Amino acid sequence: MGLPGLLLVLLVLLMLDQQSSVCQGLQLRVLRPTFDEAVEECALLLSICPAKLVTLRVGSLPSDAETKQLIRCVGVRCRFWSDYTGLRADLLARYFVADRNDTLAINRTNVCLESVAKRPPDPFDREDCSDLAYRSFLCYYHNYGNLRRTRQFIPLDRMQLLHVTAQCMDMLQISVDDLADLTVDEMDDSGRLHCLVRCIGLRTELYSDKMGVNVELMYAQYGEGYTEKSYKANAYSCAKQYKTKASDSNLCRRAYHLLYKCFEHVRNPINQYEMDEVM
Secondary structure (H helix, E strand, O other), X not given: OOHHHHHHHHHHHHHHOOOOOOOOOOOOOOOOOOHHHHHHHHHHHOXXXXXXXXXXXXXXXXXXXXXXXXXXXXXXXXXOEEOOOEEOHHHHHOOEEEOOOOOOHXXXXXXXXXXXXXXXXXXXXXXXHHHHHHHHHHHHHHHOEEEOOOOOOOOOOHHHHHHHHHHHHHHOOOOHHHHOOOOHHHHHHOHHHHHHHHHHHHHHOOEEOOOEEOHHHHHHHHOOOOOHHHHHHHHHHHHHXXXXXXXXXXXXXXXXXXXXXXXXXXXXXXOHHHHHHHO
């Protein structure tokens, strides 16, 4: 589902509660935690003692239950682990710097992952999920490279995307009525919708007026389930197709062509099943 699905769910939520209570009070984490910050946050939530953290900081990752729970928590926080879908390898890789001279690092990591992920995680078995998350992380930790200490992009979940959309509507004074029942032709002509699309792109950092669509982050946000190479190739191909229209001096219309036209069929965090649950 593309942007229309996102807007449809937002319409339903706003109509059910004119005060947008679902969006109000929901705090979008703008600050991207470093890996160390995510570890400290999870250690606090799991009541792990400071002495344990000292051990972890020097690179010791013992295979005890507490360490496994911590690594799983960090994976969930940084979105590279899910108890339902397992490891999102491309997101975990963002937290490591590969040695350019080590040409076998990726192969070693993949071999390790293949030995770990012989079966999907059981979301109802907490120990199993923690163990698989821990062992998957070790594949990168021991084979891929050194941990990055800088902030990395973390994909927004569906409620965060709704929150961004609601804030953009508020800031741009766009009402529910402005978006209701728009046909395809009306969407192509709607300046308000174009500016909403641009606002969402800017606020999520998936888009900038100077650089256009950030395909790397777009894949991180929406690429789960897609082959990275083909996803990015299709994205660049579409951007090239709309290059003429994208050169439009109207910034909102330019963003609309590059974002909505090229990515309306990407998997949206609000899929049909989730929409049915909300409704």
